[in-house]
Amino acid sequence: MVQHKGKWMITIAMAVCLIVVLGFGNQQTMATAPTKKPVINVFGSDPVNINSYRSFVAVQGEWIFYNNDGLYKIKQDGSSLQKLSSDWAHNLNVVGDWIYYTRNKPVKEFYQLEMSPYEIGYTYEDVMELMKIKTDGSSKTVIKSSSPAEDDPDNVLRLYVVGDIIYYADNKSHLYRMDTNGKNQKKLLDRFEEVYFYQDWIFYTTENRQLYKMKRNGTQKKLVSKDKELTLVGLSGDFIYYTKWVDHGVVDVYKIGLQDGKTALVKKGLPPAENPIIIAGKNLYYISEINGEEMVGRMNMTDGKTTPLSPLGLQLNIGGDFIFFYDYQTSDHDKKELFKVKIGENKVEKVTPKAK
Numbered sequence: 450m451v452q453h454k455g456k457w458m459i460t461i462a463m464a465v466c467l468i469v470v471l472g473f474g475n476q477q478t479m480a481t482a483p484t485k486k487p488v489i490n491v492f493g494s495d496p497v498n499i500n501s502y503r504s505f506v507a508v509q510g511e512w513i514f515y516n517n518d519g520l521y522k523i524k525q526d527g528s529s530l531q532k533l534s535s536d537w538a539h540n541l542n543v544v545g546d547w548i549y550y551t552r553n554k555p556v557k558e559f560y561q562l563e564m565s566p567y568e569i570g571y572t573y574e575d576v577m578e579l580m581k582i583k584t585d586g587s588s589k590t591v592i593k594s595s596s597p598a599e600d601d602p603d604n605v606l607r608l609y610v611v612g613d614i615i616y617y618a619d620n621k622s623h624l625y626r627m628d629t630n631g632k633n634q635k636k637l638l639d640r641f642e643e644v645y646f647y648q649d650w651i652f653y654t655t656e657n658r659q660l661y662k663m664k665r666n667g668t669q670k671k672l673v674s675k676d677k678e679l680t681l682v683g684l685s686g687d688f689i690y691y692t693k694w695v696d697h698g699v700v701d702v703y704k705i706g707l708q709d710g711k712t713a714l715v716k717k718g719l720p721p722a723e724n725p726i727i728i729a730g731k732n733l734y735y736i737s738e739i740n741g742e743e744m745v746g747r748m749n750m751t752d753g754k755t756t757p758l759s760p761l762g763l764q765l766n767i768g769g770d771f772i773f774f775y776d777y778q779t780s781d782h783d784k785k786e787l788f789k790v791k792i793g794e795n796k797v798e799k800v801t802p803k804a805k
Contacts, residue, residue: 487510488509488510488511489509489544489545490507490509490543490544490545491544491611491612492544492609492610492611492646493507493541493542493543493544493549493608493609493610493611494506494507494540494541494542494609494610494766494768495727495766495767495768496609496643496644496646496684497682497683497727497728497767498541498725498766498767498768499540499542499607499608499609500607500643500644500681500725501725501764503725503766504539504540504541504542504608504766505517505541505764505773505775506541506766506768506773506787507541507542507543507548507768508543508768508771509543509544509584511524511525511526512524512525512543512584513525513768513773513800514533514541514543514584515541515773515787515800516537516538516539516541516550517775517785517787518537519532519534519535519536519537519538520532520534520535520536520538520541520548520550520582521533522584523800523802525769526803527800527801527802527803528803530802531586532586533548533582533584533585533586534586534589536552536580537553538550538551538552538580539551539552540605540606540607540608542608542609542610543584544610544612544613546584547581547582547583547584547629548581548583548584549579549580549581549592549608549610549615549629550579550581550582551577551578551579551580551605551608552577552578552580553576553577554576554577554578554594576594576595576596577594577595577604577605577606578591578593578594578595578605579591579592579593579594579603579605579608579615579617579631580592581629592629592630592631593605593631600620600621601619602619602621602623602625602636603619604619604620605617605618605619606618606619606620609644609646610629611646611665613628613629614626614627614628614665615628615629615631616637616644616651618641621640622640622642622656623636623638623639623640624636624637624638624641624644624653625637626665626666635666635667636667637651637663637666637667638667640656641653641654641655641656642654642655642656642658642680642681643680644681645681645683645684645689646665647684647689647707649664649665650662650663650664650665651663651664652673652681652684652689652707654679654680654681657677657678658677658678658679658680659672659674659675659676659677659679660673660674660679660681660689660691661673673705673710674705674710674712676712678693678694679691679692679693680692680693680694682702682725682726682727682728683726683727683728683729683733684707684728685728685729685730685731687706687707688704688705688706689704689705690702690703690704690715690733691703691704691705692719692726695718699718699719700719700726701714701716701717701718701719702714702715702716702717702719702726702733703715715733715750716733716748716753719733719735719737719748727765727766727767727772728750729767729772729792729793730792730793731749731750731751731793732747732748732749732750732792732793733747733748733750734746734747734748734765734767735748736762736763736764736765736774742760742761743761743762743763744757744760744761744762745757745758745759745761745762745765745772745790745797746758756795758790758795758797759774759788759790759797762774762775762776762788763775763776763785767792770791770792771789771790771792772790772792773787773788773789774787774788774789775787775788786799786800787799788800
């Protein structure tokens, strides 16, 4: 009997130890469970947004960052709207914890006043500044400030942030690269029109709009196409898309393989369109004047079918899985509202803060 009882005690002790071990292991597993990693952009914004001088939106993860007479962020579900700065932020790029943008230097004594958009324009100097600010609105920093001189190389007009490198164009269309702290600046091109980043290469058009490529450090410049008068409008997969002006503003759309250099016609006779034309997957987005009104439209590049999406629209941008555009408020044409439509779909939604 004593031996039998001892066996039971040993069995119970082992069970208790097993429960403790399993319980501790479970706690350890819960404590060390991997957390969802935040999405960090490699490209601060799609180059088509920057090439058109109208980069007003950038998307990173669940956040939309946008300019509407001030710099704002809002979650894609409409929650957590926050004003980050009163700056009129242009050339928006978001990478990691930082937002990069350009602004006209404000006159400080008027800067914080509440004014209409037309009045605010008179409170800024004719001086461009390259800025960065944390995505929570802190640590606003001037990276580079120019002078009113027209040929000042610090006059940043177009801004492309790729990883930890800033590429920018001055008002003479010179292309530079530098670190995100403004150091180690280097001129890459004396003149260009548009650029796109693909793997280790930069594809760009020259003054006569021929297509070239070079390494991101500015070496190994090569002619890609002997064709002239090209306007780059997008990069999708292993193709870069461009338009050629035909007549009365009508353009033909082509694509060229980045691996084999072969050219193919995508769409002939696209109606007169305002820049930018945006390529997203198998779709082409554009703003075209139809019956005297600006219309946002989409074309399926596989079958050529066009679909009107919005009866009005101003300035197209691409961000994440969406095409964004502005339109004026129905009640107040001094103010704009931001809209989005998912790529390949038809439902247009206003970017509206969720009711608390």
